[in-house]
Amino acid sequence: MDSLGFLLFYANLVSPSSGFSSLAPNGLLYLTTLIHNGSKNDPYLEPPILTVNTVLSLLAVDYPAHRLACYVSDDGCSPLNFYSLVEASKFAKLWVPFCKKYNIGVRAPFRYFLRESDEPPCASSWEFQQDWEKMKEEYERLCGNIEAAANNSTSFDLTGELEVFFNTECQNHPTIIKVIWENMQGLSDGIPHLIYISREKRPKNPHHYKAGAMNVLTRVSGLMTNAPFMLNVDCDMYANNPELVLHAMCLFLGSSDERDWGFVQCPQYFYDRPTDHLAVLHQTLFKGMVGIQGPFYAGSGTFHRRNVVYGKEADDELLKKIGNSKEFINSAAHALKGKAYFTSILSKSLDVVHQVAGCDYEHSSDWGKKVGFLYGSITEDMITGMMIHAKGWRSGYCSPDPRAFLGCGALADPAAMSQQKRWATGFLEILFSKTNPIFACFTSKLQFRQCLAYLWILIWGLRSIPEVCYAALPAYCIITNSSFLPKIQELGICIPVTLFVIYKVYTLSDYIRIGFPIDSWWVNSCMARISATGAWFLGLLNVILKFLGLSETIFEITQKLHQPRTPADDCGKDDDKMIFDESPVFIPGTTILLVHVSALAMALLGLEAQGGQGTGLGEFFCSTYVVLCFLPFLQGLFRRGKYGIPLPTICKSSALALLFVHLCKMSTISVN
Numbered sequence: 001m002d003s004l005g006f007l008l009f010y011a012n013l014v015s016p017s018s019g020f021s022s023l024a025p026n027g028l029l030y031l032t033t034l035i036h037n038g039s040k041n042d043p044y045l046e047p048p049i050l051t052v053n054t055v056l057s058l059l060a061v062d063y064p065a066h067r068l069a070c071y072v073s074d075d076g077c078s079p080l081n082f083y084s085l086v087e088a089s090k091f092a093k094l095w096v097p098f099c100k101k102y103n104i105g106v107r108a109p110f111r112y113f114l115r116e117s118d119e120p121p122c123a124s125s126w127e128f129q130q131d132w133e134k135m136k137e138e139y140e141r142l143c144g145n146i147e148a149a150a151n152n153s154t155s156f157d158l159t160g161e162l163e164v165f166f167n168t169e170c171q172n173h174p175t176i177i178k179v180i181w182e183n184m185q186g187l188s189d190g191i192p193h194l195i196y197i198s199r200e201k202r203p204k205n206p207h208h209y210k211a212g213a214m215n216v217l218t219r220v221s222g223l224m225t226n227a228p229f230m231l232n233v234d235c236d237m238y239a240n241n242p243e244l245v246l247h248a249m250c251l252f253l254g255s256s257d258e259r260d261w262g263f264v265q266c267p268q269y270f271y272d273r274p275t276d277h278l279a280v281l282h283q284t285l286f287k288g289m290v291g292i293q294g295p296f297y298a299g300s301g302t303f304h305r306r307n308v309v310y311g312k313e314a315d316d317e318l319l320k321k322i323g324n325s326k327e328f329i330n331s332a333a334h335a336l337k338g339k340a341y342f343t344s345i346l347s348k349s350l351d352v353v354h355q356v357a358g359c360d361y362e363h364s365s366d367w368g369k370k371v372g373f374l375y376g377s378i379t380e381d382m383i384t385g386m387m388i389h390a391k392g393w394r395s396g397y398c399s400p401d402p403r404a405f406l407g408c409g410a411l412a413d414p415a416a417m418s419q420q421k422r423w424a425t426g427f428l429e430i431l432f433s434k435t436n437p438i439f440a441c442f443t444s445k446l447q448f449r450q451c452l453a454y455l456w457i458l459i460w461g462l463r464s465i466p467e468v469c470y471a472a473l474p475a476y477c478i479i480t481n482s483s484f485l486p487k488i489q490e491l492g493i494c495i496p497v498t499l500f501v502i503y504k505v506y507t508l509s510d511y512i513r514i515g516f517p518i519d520s521w522w523v524n525s526c527m528a529r530i531s532a533t534g535a536w537f538l539g540l541l542n543v544i545l546k547f548l549g550l551s552e553t554i555f556e557i558t559q560k561l562h563q564p565r566t567p568a569d570d571c572g573k574d575d576d577k578m579i580f581d582e583s584p585v586f587i588p589g590t591t592i593l594l595v596h597v598s599a600l601a602m603a604l605l606g607l608e609a610q611g612g613q614g615t616g617l618g619e620f621f622c623s624t625y626v627v628l629c630f631l632p633f634l635q636g637l638f639r640r641g642k643y644g645i646p647l648p649t650i651c652k653s654s655a656l657a658l659l660f661v662h663l664c665k666m667s668t669i670s671v672n
């Protein structure tokens with residue numbers, strides 16, 4: 001029913017004569033791009049050109065420009081980012097009209113020019129060819145300027161516009177808010193407002209990572225434009241479908257039930273890893289959840305209702321808990337009633353805005369606890385989304401064709417592993433907190449099946465324990481000459497074999513159904529074993545250390561790849577090779593591999609313990625299967641450079657593997 005409503009509504013909207021603009025509320029594009037870790041101007045972790053492309057793609061979406069504002073948050077407080085955005089806004093004045101005039105499909109220039117050759121498409125008009133060439137030239141100039149600035153970023157001339165960055169440190173600086181571009185005349189075919197924000201940071205005040213940044217953005221945008229909808233996008237996810245805002249608005253406005261669509265999530269796909277495990281989760285789990293309360297909030301590509309973020313249920317009580325800026329309380333009161341409220345203070349009174357972006361503002365307020373994006377987990381998205389569901393809201397799923405957003409995946413394996421580790425850590429923080437889905441299911445409006453879906457994902461870190469145990473079990477059996485499966489001639493063997501086959505056929509059928517290649521099924525299922533035993537396991541250790549008070553959980557920024565890769569690169573010869581670094585996440589995998597290789601070698605050489613009940617074919621099969629899953633590690637043992645496992649990791653893992661073999665041997669001696 002819902003999707004039908006959506007389609008009808010959409011059909012009304014696509015014709016330019018439709019009354020959309022009178023229907024549409026003041027949609028606000030609310031973009032977060034945040035640079036954090038590393039040195040002040042680290043252009044390598046989150047390259048500014050990626051952010052610039054994301055911003056350009058969003059400024060150029062098909063939506064009345066006077067109803068959009070784009071806020072860019074920079075947690076790195078970097079003049080380079082600011083400079084890049086200023087340059088981007090100049091280029092936007094050419095790029096946005098160009099995209100709209102020729103109805104360009106992909107509006108992130110780095111992807112648009114990637115697909116074309118050096119020549120404009122020859123079947124096009126002369127005028128288009130001229131414009132195309134000019135655009136390409138201008139874009140190259142933009143890239144050149146940003147690159148040159150990045151190369152000299154240590155010796156930036158901090159005068160004029162950049163003076164505010166003088167004497168700032170990434171973790172210690174006052175609020176910087178700059179209106180880079182204002183659509184003064186309110187032109188619907190102009191360029192949306194573009195605002196740069198670097199919230200105040202002081203070493204003594206916790207800044208709560210991305211959730212903290214989101215809350216500042218929420219308040220600042222509340223004061224400046226106060227649109228009832230906010231779109232939240234990571235710096236590395238560009239808008240791939242120019243109509244995506246219309247699609248999402250159709251969901252919001254096309255529903256008659258108030259409780260529908262607290263937020264609308266677009267799936268996260270990656271241009272460089274089109275068939276990765278997240279893409280599969282989106283096609284299976286997320287789509288399934290639409291039938292319950294709706295998909296998780298995934299942190300990027302999400303449209304929020306401002307009043308839901310404020311808590312919606314709010315009354316005068318709540319207004320007391322959102323801090324003590326009169327102006328902000330006033331704007332929030334309007335937002336809670338679902339009314340727009342324009343103070344039109346854009347570029348006028350920035351003082352008030354500075355106040356709500358300061359690090360003391362949240363002091364003795366409910367921000368992060370009940371209001372806004374919640375603190376307490378480094379996966380702020382999961383916890384915030386769950387609390388919205390717990391209030392009885394549903395979430396919508398917006399997956400237009402072409403795909404709404406395309407991101408730059410965690411390409412190098414160390415980055416992917418650190419991302420998985422962060423997720424496992426953040427999920428466990430939620431599981432072991434007061435805001436866990438089981439409580440929410442009993443005490444509030446989180447539905448039972450929705451609760452199960454949350455539990456499925458939140459236990460990732462815990463799942464690492466059985467994963468590690470099962471990965472070790474066949475090796476243990478071989479070394480101790482024992483077995484955990486029935487023998488091949490016994491009837492009982494049918495049970496594990498059937499379970500194994502059914503599971504494999506079931507997961508494979510998902511891939512066939514959604515049209516993903518079969519080899520991606522194999523690669524993803526191996527990666528699942530590798531992440532579960534490595535990244536998730538370390539995530540679990542992280543949380544244990546946190547509960548013991550020995551360390552804090554931190555948000556490690558995912559490294560974004562510098563150069564966008566061409567489609568041809570995607571099937572490049574090095575693409576299937578795993579990349580390693582000295583991070584501890586690779587120790588469990590290397591150890592598991594070494595243990596199995598030793599066990600199989602011992603069996604081959606007849607060195608297993610004497611006098612056990614004997615190892616069956618089942619254990620040998622399982623052991624070989626584990627080796628196959630960890631094949632990238634086996635190859636990594638013999639490779640050099642970034643494709644090889646570093647020597648310190650091999651040494652630590654060998655020591656652990658030896659210890660394991662020794663303990664196995666000891667256990668047989670003590671049993672005998």
Ligand SMILES: O=c1ccn([C@@H]2O[C@H](COP(=O)(O)OP(=O)(O)O[C@H]3O[C@H](CO)[C@@H](O)[C@H](O)[C@H]3O)[C@@H](O)[C@H]2O)c(=O)[nH]1
Nearest residue numbers: 034035036075209210213234235298299300379419557558
């Ligand atoms: O202190 C911080 C840390 C991160 N970020 C930004 O948050 C975004 C996501 O960070 P990234 O390092 O790219 O993490 P991912 O692993 O790609 O993020 C995924 O997982 C996060 C939760 O762990 C979600 O918030 C993200 O939306 C989701 O894409 C980026 O734009 C960062 O710049 C900040 O602004 N401040």
Ligand SMILES: [Mn+2]
Nearest residue numbers: 234236407558
């Ligand atoms: Mn990211």
